[in-house]
Amino acid sequence: MGLIFVLSGSWFIDVEINKVYCNLKSNVISSNRNKEVDLQYVREYQTKRDDIKHLRILLYGPVGAGKSSFINSVSSILLGRISNPAWANNSAESDKSYTKKYETHKIRKGEENSQTYYHLVFNDIMGLEEGSGSGVHPDDIKLAMKGHVKDGYTFNPVSPLSIDKSDYNPEPSADDKVHVLVCVHSANSAEIKASVLQKMKDIREAATQLGIPQIAIMTKIDEACGETEEDLKNVYKSKHLKKKMRDLSAAVGIPMNCIFPVKNYSEENVINDDVDSLILNALRCMINFVNDSINKT
Ligand SMILES: Nc1nc2c(ncn2[C@@H]2O[C@H](COP(=O)(O)OP(=O)(O)OP(=O)(O)O)[C@@H](O)[C@H]2O)c(=O)[nH]1
Numbered sequence: 001m002g003l004i005f006v007l008s009g010s011w012f013i014d015v016e017i018n019k020v021y022c023n024l025k026s027n028v029i030s031s032n033r034n035k036e037v038d039l040q041y042v043r044e045y046q047t048k049r050d051d052i053k054h055l056r057i058l059l060y061g062p063v064g065a066g067k068s069s070f071i072n073s074v075s076s077i078l079l080g081r082i083s084n085p086a087w088a089n090n091s092a093e094s095d096k097s098y099t100k101k102y103e104t105h106k107i108r109k110g111e112e113n114s115q116t117y118y119h120l121v122f123n124d125i126m127g128l129e130e131g132s133g134s135g136v137h138p139d140d141i142k143l144a145m146k147g148h149v150k151d152g153y154t155f156n157p158v159s160p161l162s163i164d165k166s167d168y169n170p171e172p173s174a175d176d177k178v179h180v181l182v183c184v185h186s187a188n189s190a191e192i193k194a195s196v197l198q199k200m201k202d203i204r205e206a207a208t209q210l211g212i213p214q215i216a217i218m219t220k221i222d223e224a225c226g227e228t229e230e231d232l233k234n235v236y237k238s239k240h241l242k243k244k245m246r247d248l249s250a251a252v253g254i255p256m257n258c259i260f261p262v263k264n265y266s267e268e269n270v271i272n273d274d275v276d277s278l279i280l281n282a283l284r285c286m287i288n289f290v291n292d293s294i295n296k297t
């Protein structure tokens with residue numbers, strides 16, 4: 001079922017933040033040891049429900065926040081080499097037309113001829129933008145959460161998918177529905193604009209009503225401050241990032257212990273343990289939240 005969080009006063013928030021920071025800090029200190037454990041956990045994960053073959057993870061957030069890069073990064077970590085499935089089948093990254101399509105990204109176990117997949121799938125969507133008529137329509141995200149949006153559907157910022165369209169799935173299975181909603185936000189961006197924030201709140205409320213667990217990923221921590229640019233292990237020492245996470249928590253109503261700072265693979269051509277550790281920690285927590293939720297229903 002959905003997680004209900006109450007942020008009641010700054011004293012409570014401070015205590016919670018400090019507790020979370022202590023836990024996270026000790027995690028990061030032993031991060032490389034945890035990486036192998038978390039990697040194995042994610043690779044071997046299977047749901048306990050017969051009707052749900054894979055966890056469906058839906059990413060949403062402002063344009064350019066790093067949604068597609070997060071999917072690419074997870075794929076790279078699981079494959080052990082840089083891979084960019086969320087940018088596949090597209091002429092050029094700068095074209096961006098592909099971001100308008102709803103697509104399920106599965107990650108193959110092994111190389112190209114393998115027919116088996118990890119039990120996590122990702123749905124990447126068009127980014128949220130200011131005002132009506134641009135960016136993904138929030139109603140489309142709500143339909144996607146319920147499993148009504150078929151793969152290949154092209155988002156239309158002006159009007160959401162309707163029941164009479166062929167891209168509308170009238171009878172979604174438990175597998176088609178979204179199992180965890182991930183808000184993606186950049187640590188290196190200015191305050192979220194009011195109209196985007198309102199859309200994010202609507203989406204979150206709909207997810208809560210549907211009993212979908214929610215977390216947030218704070219991307220681009222490598223660009224947000226000198227300490228993390230120098231060394232990602234400084235992530236929980238950085239006062240600047242702590243403030244950014246606290247601001248995000250207050251703005252979107254996701255508690256600090258459900259916000260995960262990460263750096264996506266963006267320019268690298270080899271994988272890196274510090275990048276992997278932070279992302280795997282986020283994935284592991286996602287899986288745990290979903291398990292708590294789907295095993296109850
Ligand atoms: N340095 C750095 N760059 C990042 C990170 N995540 C994403 N980027 C870069 O930010 C840009 C936007 O990333 P995308 O993954 O396309 O963002 P998106 O949210 O999918 O964007 P839309 O689909 O247009 O809404 C790309 O140039 C990425 O390489 C990160 O953690 N660190």
Ligand SMILES: [Mg+2]
Nearest residue numbers: 067068099124
């Ligand atoms: Mg994208």
